[in-house]
Amino acid sequence: MTNLLTIRNLKKQYSSSTTALDIDHLQVKEREFIAVIGPSGAGKSTLLRSINRLVETTEGSIEFLGCRVDQARAKELRKVRSQIGMIFQHYNLVNRLSVLENVLHGRLGYMSSWAGVFNRYSESDRQEAIALLHKVGLENEVYKRADELSGGQMQRVGVCRALAQKPQLILADEPIASLDPRSSTVVMDAIHRNCTEQGIACLVNLHQVEVAKRYASRIIGIKGGKILFDGPPEALTEERASHIYEGKESEMIEQSKELMYA
């Protein structure tokens, strides 16, 4: 499989006392579905946000499909970002717009600024956006305002918006952290099924080890900004997971409780 992303000697310091990220080497190949786990403050969000440069890194290189993201100028960065979809914990929808318009925002990176300003989406973009909404069970919500939806429904719109971009890679930053267990399953199923069917690689930050094991083909465990584990889910033994969460075991116990009541 072709390499999509290569990270080398990456460091992010928010201040002289906080090294949020310290990664020697990380590669992501086409079609990989990777869960990033680790305790609160481990550096999961910083890692994801460095990849599309929502966070500026301090040292090292990030190469996405041959482009140095960390050095890219505005035009190059726009191109990179059009190929990387993002799903946010708090959905980041435009509340006053319809569900359909929110999904169509995924197409903005491919349009001229004027066409975007006047919402001149093509008919095929509209049809594809509606088809995506059907696929995630939102066929009756297409013309509703985004703020009329439940959290789980809003996140499915967020998933469709990322998919509408037809990206090579999706970054999902704790996409289920604000959802109840049932909605979490629906959202994770939607992300996993669509990425697998469309051959999109995915990096998804998760708090729940069990969810990571259920969906991912590869798990990366981070603590203190460093990668402590990188391997298939079956290699993540209880002992290795405990090592990642050492000192913050309560976070793992809380997760297990949540799953018991799912």
Ligand SMILES: Nc1ncnc2c1ncn2[C@@H]1O[C@H](COP(=O)(O)OP(=O)(O)OP(=O)(O)O)[C@@H](O)[C@H]1O
């Ligand atoms: N904007 C910021 N300014 C200063 N420090 C920050 C900033 N963002 C993150 N940090 C620090 O960087 C470290 C990594 O944070 P990050 O949000 O990446 O962790 P995380 O694993 O995503 O945590 P969580 O699971 O709680 O969201 C933490 O010590 C955090 O306090």
